[in-house]
Amino acid sequence: MKNGIANYFNKQTNAAPLAVFRLLFGLLMLISIIRFWSKGWIHSLYIEPSFQFSYYGFDWVKPLGVYTYFLFLICGVSAFLVAIGYKYRISILVFFLSFTYIELMDKTTYLNHYYFISVVSFMMLFLPCNAQFSVDAINRKQSYKLVPNWTIDSLKLILGIVYFYAGLTKINSDWLLNAMPLKLWLKSKYDLPLIGQTIMQQEWFSFFMSWGGMFYDLSIPFLLLFRKTRSYAFILVVAFHIATRILFPIGMFPYIMILSTIIFFDSDVHQKILRFTLKILSFLKIKSEKLCIPLLQKNNYKVRYSSLIIIVVFLFLQVFIPWRSLLYPGELFWNEQGYRFSWRVMLMEKKGSSVFKIVNSKTNSFFYVNNDDFLTPVQQKQMSFQPDMILEYGHYLGNHFKSQGHQNVAVFVESYVSLNGRLSQQFIDPSANLMELKESFKHKYWIKPLNDEIKGF
Amino acid sequence: MTNKKTFYFYLLTAFLIAFSCSDSTNSDDNIVDNFDRQSILENVTDNIILPAFEDFNPKIAQLKESVTQFSNAKSIANLETVQSNWVEAYKSWQHLEMFNIAKAEEVYFIKKMNTYPASVSRIENNINTGSYDLDTNNNNWAAQGFPALDYLLFGLGDTNLDTLVFYQNNENSAYLNYLQSLVSQMLQVTDLVHQDWVLTRDIFVSSSENSATSSLNMLTNDFIYYFEKGLRTNKFGIPAGVFSGNNTRAANVEAYYNSSMSKVLSLEAIDAVQKFFKGQGYNSSTTGESLSSYLDYMMENNSLSSEILTKFIDSQQLINNLDDNFASQISSNNTLMVDVFNKLQEGVVLLKTDMLSILSISVDYIDADGD
Numbered sequence: 066m067k068n069g070i071a072n073y074f075n076k077q078t079n080a081a082p083l084a085v086f087r088l089l090f091g092l093l094m095l096i097s098i099i100r101f102w103s104k105g106w107i108h109s110l111y112i113e114p115s116f117q118f119s120y121y122g123f124d125w126v127k128p129l130g131v132y133t134y135f136l137f138l139i140c141g142v143s144a145f146l147v148a149i150g151y152k153y154r155i156s157i158l159v160f161f162l163s164f165t166y167i168e169l170m171d172k173t174t175y176l177n178h179y180y181f182i183s184v185v186s187f188m189m190l191f192l193p194c195n196a197q198f199s200v201d202a203i204n205r206k207q208s209y210k211l212v213p214n215w216t217i218d219s220l221k222l223i224l225g226i227v228y229f230y231a232g233l234t235k236i237n238s239d240w241l242l243n244a245m246p247l248k249l250w251l252k253s254k255y256d257l258p259l260i261g262q263t264i265m266q267q268e269w270f271s272f273f274m275s276w277g278g279m280f281y282d283l284s285i286p287f288l289l290l291f292r293k294t295r296s297y298a299f300i301l302v303v304a305f306h307i308a309t310r311i312l313f314p315i316g317m318f319p320y321i322m323i324l325s326t327i328i329f330f331d332s333d334v335h336q337k338i339l340r341f342t343l344k345i346l347s348f349l350k351i352k353s354e355k356l357c358i359p360l361l362q363k364n365n366y367k368v369r370y371s372s373l374i375i376i377v378v379f380l381f382l383q384v385f386i387p388w389r390s391l392l393y394p395g396e397l398f399w400n401e402q403g404y405r406f407s408w409r410v411m412l413m414e415k416k417g418s419s420v421f422k423i424v425n426s427k428t429n430s431f432f433y434v435n436n437d438d439f440l441t442p443v444q445q446k447q448m449s450f451q452p453d454m455i456l457e458y459g460h461y462l463g464n465h466f467k468s469q470g471h472q473n474v475a476v477f478v479e480s481y482v483s484l485n486g487r488l489s490q491q492f493i494d495p496s497a498n499l500m501e502l503k504e505s506f507k508h509k510y511w512i513k514p515l516n517d518e519i520k521g522f
Numbered sequence: 523m524t525n526k527k528t529f530y531f532y533l534l535t536a537f538l539i540a541f542s543c544s545d546s547t548n549s550d551d552n553i554v555d556n557f558d559r560q561s562i563l564e565n566v567t568d569n570i571i572l573p574a575f576e577d578f579n580p581k582i583a584q585l586k587e588s589v590t591q592f593s594n595a596k597s598i599a600n601l602e603t604v605q606s607n608w609v610e611a612y613k614s615w616q617h618l619e620m621f622n623i624a625k626a627e628e629v630y631f632i633k634k635m636n637t638y639p640a641s642v643s644r645i646e647n648n649i650n651t652g653s654y655d656l657d658t659n660n661n662n663w664a665a666q667g668f669p670a671l672d673y674l675l676f677g678l679g680d681t682n683l684d685t686l687v688f689y690q691n692n693e694n695s696a697y698l699n700y701l702q703s704l705v706s707q708m709l710q711v712t713d714l715v716h717q718d719w720v721l722t723r724d725i726f727v728s729s730s731e732n733s734a735t736s737s738l739n740m741l742t743n744d745f746i747y748y749f750e751k752g753l754r755t756n757k758f759g760i761p762a763g764v765f766s767g768n769n770t771r772a773a774n775v776e777a778y779y780n781s782s783m784s785k786v787l788s789l790e791a792i793d794a795v796q797k798f799f800k801g802q803g804y805n806s807s808t809t810g811e812s813l814s815s816y817l818d819y820m821m822e823n824n825s826l827s828s829e830i831l832t833k834f835i836d837s838q839q840l841i842n843n844l845d846d847n848f849a850s851q852i853s854s855n856n857t858l859m860v861d862v863f864n865k866l867q868e869g870v871v872l873l874k875t876d877m878l879s880i881l882s883i884s885v886d887y888i889d890a891d892g893d
Contacts, residue, residue, distance in 0.1 A: 176892070252882070255731075256731030263556070414879050417875055418871045433765055486879065486880060
């Protein structure tokens with residue numbers, strides 16, 4: 066057993082998959098940054114808002130005014146350097162830090178796939194993705210043919226975790242027994258050519274997609290793992306993600322997942338990809354012969370023992386983090402305690418309306434707040450149904466009006482939320498003075514319970 | 523594994539069929555009738571918006587005509603004709619204010635017609651200097667339209683006789699000129715927007731897709747925006763002081779200088795809201811496809827459409843209990859005004875959360891990725 070484990074961690078394999086992964090990841094990130102920039106989102110999401118929603122303990126992470134553009138520039142450049150494998154360790158470190166900083170600036174924009182990118186880039190810090198086919202290899206005049214097998218497996222494992230948990234979390238009564246929220250979303254795609262007015266309107270199709278999605282997510286890691294099913298699985302990956310791209314506004318995520326799953330293929334496939342890349346480079350008249358010359362110079366890339374430990378511990382954490390929601394009482398979709406960072410993707414159609422009331426607790430005189438004065442529409446939309454954001458905004462409002470000279474400020478919220486097609490109901494205890502509540506990892510008892518039960522994960 | 527492989531092969535095949543085959547419904551016995559979203563647009567445009575304009579546009583023309591008559595012969599009868607034309611046009615206007623779309627949005631139709639409270643200082647300043655730009659200067663929004671007319675027709679004297687005397691005084695001829703400028707501007711901008719509706723009707727009706735710029739989405743978003751801001755906030759919330767720490771602001775009621783009209787105007791507005799939601803024609807009692815029937819299609823077992831309608835009817839009843847004059851209502855018993863605000867807020871919740879959720883209509887100004 067012990068030997069087996071030691072053997073596994075000593076096993077060497079061709080480094081090509083890591084090189085391909087690095088190249089594609091870097092390029093996709095570069096494209097993502099350019100896309101984000103060109104849509105004007107840096108301004109509308111990070112510069113325009115006067116207030117940002119912070120992650121617990123990260124309230125020191127704030128946008129940098131106009132220098133936020135500089136931050137995105139750094140992030141984009143480092144992504145490009147990762148792609149070409151130039152000063153890889155520093156580049157991926159800069160990428161990880163700048164990207165994660167960007168994500169931490171405002172909780173409003175939390176997306177699972179942004180988190181995924183932070184997770185993967187963190188792991189890449191400890192993986193020898195520049196062993197071959199990189200500018201680093203040319204500069205050090207050494208290209209490594211082999212890397213430890215576990216380095217590639219660790220990426221497969223994190224992808225497997227993402228898919229498998231995304232599947233597990235679909236096992237709930239809303240998703241499987243009511244086809245919610247897919248039913249609403251698919252029916253609203255009536256404007257798609259051919260399928261919009263026909264199949265998208267069918268009840269059975271919503272159920273088919275719900276169940277299909279669940280089975281897909283649960284089994285795709287295994288189907289990709291086994292050589293016999295791999296090609297079919299990959300076709301399925303492409304079909305599934307392209308379908309989601311057509312149906313939902315999910316940006317770059319489908320492409321990221323499609324290209325990431327290439328890591329599951331054998332190294333000969335990756336070598337073909339690298340050869341093909343060389344052809345493209347020479348077609349573009351980029352001198353690239355050197356990329357393949359020193360391939361056989363030195364064989365084994367030694368990865369530090371500490372890197373292995375960090376990756377193992379990190380993956381171990383990744384297995385457990387999604388379960389933390391079990392520590393909280395109440396309905397997860399409603400309370401959202403432990404909802405983020407758990408690969409719960411597209412499970413909820415949730416909308417809210419939250420009106421804040423500033424009360425002078427001595428005289429009981431009050432006034433309502435116009436949220437437009439403080440938040441952008443995107444922030445209002447997200448805040449309205451997420452308890453931690455409601456609390457944070459409540460404190461912000463309270464402090465704002467205190468500083469304006471208001472006395473005995475108490476903040477209450479009249480909040481109504483509708484979840485997966487249920488009629489809306491009151492969300493936050495309207496008698497709870499938000500100024501007296503503190504953000505913490507403890508149960509938020511001031512959320513009114515959902516008048517329904519969602520069974521499952 | 524082989525079984526799984528076969529299973530997945532079938533699943534994949536099914537996927538590919540699902541995304542390539544268009545007429546697979548033919549094989550399905552249990553065909554769900556597809557809802558025709560375009561028919562909502564047709565109904566709203568042909569039976570609500572266009573008839574409302576056909577009613578409103580002549581009323582504005584009449585208003586202008588009567589102002590001309592009044593300036594030719596300054597009599598009490600002619601003044602009262604202007605006033606009653608103003609009332610009729612203002613009532614009709616309540617059915618159009620929610621359609622802040624296309625040309626109306628482009629030329630700031632709503633802002634120009636009904637920004638209140640009117641800015642008396644701005645109006646007086648315009649009259650004194652005699653040079654003003656009603657068309658492109660935002661600062662003049664509060665110095666034109668119905669609220670400015672309200673001031674000029676009802677705010678210059680305690681009685682109609684006083685007002686008449688005011689206008690008969692030749693020193694005040696600039697006021698009369700300004701009155702004429704205002705009604706000309708109102709007619710001009712109304713003609714512009716009305717004509718555009720007539721010309722672009724087909725284009726508007728055919729844009730029923732689900733995108734930020736489609737007619738259906740804009741119509742829905744504008745409806746909700748109007749209900750929340752135009753109706754709830756402007757007519758009740760601000761005057762009743764719910765945004766200003768219980769300091770009531772009676773001067774902010776709609777038609778402040780003729781505030782015995784405020785209830786009539788609000789009742790027209792809630793009537794317009796109900797008709798739009800139910801798809802009931804401007805001039806008729808028959809209903810067609812609407813947000814209400816669309817909701818029923820999306821969620822068969824859901825009572826949302828009737829819950830929303832109940833909120834409208836409850837609000838209407840609460841408004842009915844108010845004094846004709848909201849300014850007096852606010853000073854005698856403001857709680858009743860706040861009650862209306864609260865009831866309308868319940869409607870806002872259902873429209874903004876429940877309805878938008880079920881219709882999956884994206885809020886038009888939000889543009890970002892989801893996951």
